[in-house]
Amino acid sequence: MSGPFADITETVFAEKSVLSESYQPEEILERDEEIDAFSHALQDVLFGREPENLFLYGKAGLGKTAVTKYMMEELKSEVKTRDEADELHVHEINCNGKTLFMVVRRLTNNLLPPEASSFPKRGLGTGDAFEELYQQLDRLGGTHLIVFDEIDHLDDVNTLLYELPRARSNDQISDSLVGIIGISNNYTFRQTLSSKVKDTLMETEISFSPYDAGELRTILHDRADRAFVDGGCDDSAIAKAAALSAQDMGNARQALDLLRVGAEEAERQDDNIVVDTHIEEARTLVQRGRLRNKIRDQTEHAQYILETIAKLENRGEVPARSKTIQDGYEQVAEAYGTTPLTTLKSIQDHLSDLHMLGFLLRHERNQGLSGGQYYEYELDLDPMIVLETREDIIQSSE
Structure with a gap:
C-alpha cells in the first residue's frame, strides 16, 4: 500500500525559499x-x-x-x-x-x-x-x-x-x-x-514609497527566474501578482506572497504551470493571512475590542455605539482575567485608531437637538477572521 506522499513526484519550485520573507537578495532592485x-x-x-x-x-x-x-x-x-x-x-x-x-x-x-x-x-x-x-x-x-x-x-x-x-x-x-x-x-x-x-x-x-506595477514586475521576474523550474510560471501570472499588489499596497512582500501561494495552489490542483487563475485564488488566502497578522500586531485591549465587535456582529447588533461596545469589551476583558480600561474615552480612542487602520467602518449619526451627534461602528472584515485569530492567540499562549 502506497503512502500519502507517494504520488507527489513533481514540483513547480526550483528554489522556493527565494519567495520567502526571510530571503535576502544579493542585489536590491528598484x-x-x-x-x-x-x-x-x-x-x-x-x-x-x-x-x-x-x-x-x-x-x-x-x-x-x-x-x-x-x-x-x-x-x-x-x-x-x-x-x-x-x-x-x-x-x-x-x-x-x-x-x-x-x-x-x-x-x-x-x-x-x-x-x-x-x-x-x-x-x-x-x-x-x-x-x-x-x-x-x-x-x-x-x-x-x-x-x-x-x-x-x-x-x-x-x-x-x-x-x-x-x-x-x-x-x-x-x-x-x-x-x-x-x-x-x-x-x-x-x-x-x-x-x-x-x-x-x-x-x-x-x-520608502510604494512600488508601482512595473517595479514589482521587475522584482518578481528576478525572483521567479530562480524560484521556479523552467516553464513553471507564466509571465501573465507574474504581471497579475504585480498588478494586484500595486493596486492594493504597492508592497513587494504581498506580491511575493501572491506568487508563492499561487504556485502552491497550482501544485494542489496538480497543475505544472502557475497561471493567472492561481494568482486570483491566492489573493483571498493572502489577504486572510495578512489580516490575521495585523490583528496579532494590535495591543491586547485593541484585540479585545475587535473580538467584542465581532461577537456583536455575529448577533446582528451592529453598527454599535461606543457605549455598547464598552459594555461588551468589559465582559471580554474580564473573561480573560484582565482589568478592563475604565473610561469611555479610552475605548473611543481605540475605536478611532482601529478605524484609521482599516479594521472598522464608522458611521456618523446626527439625531439633531434631541440626540446629538455620535458614531457607530462595525467591522470592515469577516468577523470569523477576528474570532479565529483570537482563538489561535489564546491557544498559543497556553
Missing part, C-alpha cells in the same frame, strides 16, 4: 535612489568619522529592512579596503514587544566577551545597563552602527534616542563612535519624539 541616499548618509564611516544618524520610513514590505541589511554588508566589505576607516561593528535589534531595558541589555550582552557573565535580567536598572553598554563599546573601540528595526514599537524611545547620540559628547564613551539607524513603519514617528530628542538626533531621513 531602490536605487534610497541606496544612494543611504550611501551618502554613511560615507563618514569610510573616513573614520562619527556616522550620521539615519531613519528609514515606509510601510511594511517596501524594502527598508532588506536595503539596510544589504547596505550593512556592502559597508563592512568596503571598510576593509579603507585605511582611514575604523573597524566596523553592526548591531541589529528588533524593538517590537521590547522594553528599553530589554533593548539596552541585549545590546550589552551582544558586546560582552564570550567568557563574561551576561548582564542580569533583574536587580539592576536601565541606567546600569547603559553604563555597561558604554564600557563595552569603548572596550571594543571602532565604529558601531546600531540598527533598531520597528523602533516606533519601543517604549520610552525618547530616552534611547537622547542617550546614545549624546554618549560621546557627554564623555560616556571616548574610544568608539556610534551611529543609529532607525527603521519605522510609521511616517509620523518623528512627530512623537520630544523636542530635545529631535535636536539631538540631527538625522538623515529616507522615505
Whole structure:
C-alpha cells in the first residue's frame, strides 16, 4: 500500500525559499535612489568619522529592512579596503514587544566577551545597563552602527534616542563612535519624539514609497527566474501578482506572497504551470493571512475590542455605539482575567485608531437637538477572521 506522499513526484519550485520573507537578495532592485541616499548618509564611516544618524520610513514590505541589511554588508566589505576607516561593528535589534531595558541589555550582552557573565535580567536598572553598554563599546573601540528595526514599537524611545547620540559628547564613551539607524513603519514617528530628542538626533531621513506595477514586475521576474523550474510560471501570472499588489499596497512582500501561494495552489490542483487563475485564488488566502497578522500586531485591549465587535456582529447588533461596545469589551476583558480600561474615552480612542487602520467602518449619526451627534461602528472584515485569530492567540499562549 502506497503512502500519502507517494504520488507527489513533481514540483513547480526550483528554489522556493527565494519567495520567502526571510530571503535576502544579493542585489536590491528598484531602490536605487534610497541606496544612494543611504550611501551618502554613511560615507563618514569610510573616513573614520562619527556616522550620521539615519531613519528609514515606509510601510511594511517596501524594502527598508532588506536595503539596510544589504547596505550593512556592502559597508563592512568596503571598510576593509579603507585605511582611514575604523573597524566596523553592526548591531541589529528588533524593538517590537521590547522594553528599553530589554533593548539596552541585549545590546550589552551582544558586546560582552564570550567568557563574561551576561548582564542580569533583574536587580539592576536601565541606567546600569547603559553604563555597561558604554564600557563595552569603548572596550571594543571602532565604529558601531546600531540598527533598531520597528523602533516606533519601543517604549520610552525618547530616552534611547537622547542617550546614545549624546554618549560621546557627554564623555560616556571616548574610544568608539556610534551611529543609529532607525527603521519605522510609521511616517509620523518623528512627530512623537520630544523636542530635545529631535535636536539631538540631527538625522538623515529616507522615505520608502510604494512600488508601482512595473517595479514589482521587475522584482518578481528576478525572483521567479530562480524560484521556479523552467516553464513553471507564466509571465501573465507574474504581471497579475504585480498588478494586484500595486493596486492594493504597492508592497513587494504581498506580491511575493501572491506568487508563492499561487504556485502552491497550482501544485494542489496538480497543475505544472502557475497561471493567472492561481494568482486570483491566492489573493483571498493572502489577504486572510495578512489580516490575521495585523490583528496579532494590535495591543491586547485593541484585540479585545475587535473580538467584542465581532461577537456583536455575529448577533446582528451592529453598527454599535461606543457605549455598547464598552459594555461588551468589559465582559471580554474580564473573561480573560484582565482589568478592563475604565473610561469611555479610552475605548473611543481605540475605536478611532482601529478605524484609521482599516479594521472598522464608522458611521456618523446626527439625531439633531434631541440626540446629538455620535458614531457607530462595525467591522470592515469577516468577523470569523477576528474570532479565529483570537482563538489561535489564546491557544498559543497556553
